[in-house]
Amino acid sequence: MEHVIGVDLGTSAVKVLLVDRNGNVKGEWTETYPLYQPHSGYSEQNPEDWVEKTIVALRKLLEVSHVSPDSVAGLSFSGQMHGLVLLDKERNVLRNAILWNDTRTTEECREIEEKVGKETLLSIAKNRALEGFTLPKLLWVKKHEPHLYQRAYTFLLPKDYVRFRLTGHIAMEYSDAAGTLLLDVENKTWSQLICDILDIDVQLCPPLVESTAYVGTLLPEIAEETGLPANVKVFAGGADNACGAVGAGILSEGRMMCSIGTSGVVLAYEQTGKKDFAGKVHYFNHAKPDAYYIMGVTLAAGYSFDWWKRTFMEDVPFADIVQRAYESPIGANGLLFAPYLVGERTPYADADIRASFIGIDSSQTKWDFARAVMEGITFSLNESVEMIKASGKTVESVVSIGGGAKSREWLQLQADIFAIPVEKLKNEQGPGLGAAMIAAYGCGWFDSLEQCSDMFKQVELVVEPQKEAVVRYQELFAIYREIYPQTKEITRKLKAFRS
Structure with missing residues (x-):
């Protein structure tokens, strides 16, 4: 072969x-x-x-x-x-x-x-x-x-x-x-x-x-x-995000990818290069000829979770933290986290903003804090999802890759917050697989990248949004969006005290 x-x-x-x-x-x-x-x-x-x-x-x-x-x-x-x-x-x-x-x-x-x-x-x-x-x-x-x-x-x-x-x-x-x-x-x-x-x-x-x-x-x-x-x-070949999109099958309208690595990326297919997003999202040529993609970036996605684990729960395995955190209710018992540990890219492009926990209460547990971190990361990514939806796009499904796809619980969080079905792939290889698909198409094995994707991309699981959770998260997301405008000046003033 x-x-x-x-x-x-x-x-x-x-x-x-x-x-x-x-x-x-x-x-x-x-x-x-x-x-x-x-x-x-x-x-x-x-x-x-x-x-x-x-x-x-x-x-x-x-x-x-x-x-x-x-x-x-x-x-x-x-x-x-x-x-x-x-x-x-x-x-x-x-x-x-x-x-x-x-x-x-x-x-x-x-x-x-x-x-x-x-x-x-x-x-x-x-x-x-x-x-x-x-x-x-x-x-x-x-x-x-x-x-x-x-x-x-x-x-x-x-x-x-x-x-x-x-x-x-x-x-x-x-x-x-x-x-x-x-x-x-x-x-x-x-x-x-x-x-x-x-x-x-x-x-x-x-x-x-x-x-x-x-x-x-x-x-x-x-x-x-x-x-x-x-x-x-x-x-x-292509840029890493473009190849990641190829590997995840983001090759037609209605398709979106969410990647939670050190940073986080929300990427959607775009057929035309004529739209105006006012610079709030990245707008690039796709690896698929004559196509484009739009992309929002959360600078500290998986990095926020890693920081929390490293600082407060170093000896607890990732899977255990996620499972116990998921047992905390939606909204983490009244706690919100804004994941601006190293600034933020989308939609704010602010290098000075810093992370916040809002609503700390003496009754909350470390598992509430862990859930708030997971929800805050996903809320930040949802800022990009919402902008993409607001552009008139209909998003039928999201392919989740990276750390956010490693647990059923976090996949459910994404589905509920995005209000979109979320797919987990059987064999996630990211940009490297996209590069291999470009070579397979180039060698004439397939008539199109889409045909190659139909063969190479295998979905292991589809997680549907839960209606009641979607409603609760829409209310919570509206509160989350108030954090940045109300903390940006405070964190800018605190910059003088950073070591």
Whole structure:
């Protein structure tokens, strides 16, 4: 049987999956690499680490899966978004990559908004200027490292750089390019206007391709190092969230995904690039050609639960906390939690806001607090769900992945708070599976990504919302939404007292 490989280049590790024609994972391997933080707010990685570890992971994958290398027909990529990799004319890396979670570029974000104008930026790039995006990083290098900027010939994003090193082909695909703030998202071209206003040579921007585009085969030396045949077909791939959407089957209207990892993501399919969300949600090109997705982000989703467990219930297993917390009634006996531990992204984009427990009473137990944390995380995600619904979308179901899908109780919380049926997948592999699906489609195994999804995506459980719980949560959510406007100034004043 033939196989394809999905390479998922994450922030802490690269994970590779070997998948057969039926969507069964026949092998996987993970290799970690370091993160460098030379100053407060800085977050960098060495692109050579990505390449080295990807090669090792591919070689190990073949060893542990015991399949013939000749059975591997195609390979594609998923990757962490926004990271800046600068190359010189000889295609050598000029400096460490500046990552998505690097926060040094606040001044550059204000410069973009002032010079380009917020409305113009939203009309073209569809997103606000935030520190995570690529354009502010490019401007930071231009301002603070002009000797390097002057030598820059082009730039790539993380997975595009790894793909270049494996194939020799330089390109960027649309789903990742949409996260640069330089792409005209609707028209799928680099924005000459934004480049001109900010004095950036548009020639720095690499050629653009579809996520499903065939970009070549492995270089002979890479084939030798990995053990893969040199004729493996390589396809461009997509941004991690776009590939996560492919893997979860978010490929048509009415489909939504909720991912609770360290951060939380609510992502919905969008057929057109013409809608105006006023920058309240991210608006990106999909890995599916000529489609889009909208996305809201909770910065401290699973991180809030992990903080609670680590600080107050370190020795209690995750499953036990969730089960006991679920025994607490809706509303946690009058307790609310706003999960703003590290600020918030959607819908507030506020780096200064901080978390709150509201309604603490001496009768409440630690299990009430745990339930409040779970409900607060889900309420924050529901802010994005509600905005997506308000745009006129009909959402028929939500695919839940990540930590929030690991327990029946939390799945029920999501169904009740979102008021939408929630699906749990049998074999959740996230963005790596989406990358493998792109390769499977590219190899001609399926006529469309939707057809591939019908084969690869397997639903284990559908959790229906409970009518009485939905009503109670709607009342509670209205109270939750009062927390941010009434605490933002208080937490801003408290900033002076943070260590």
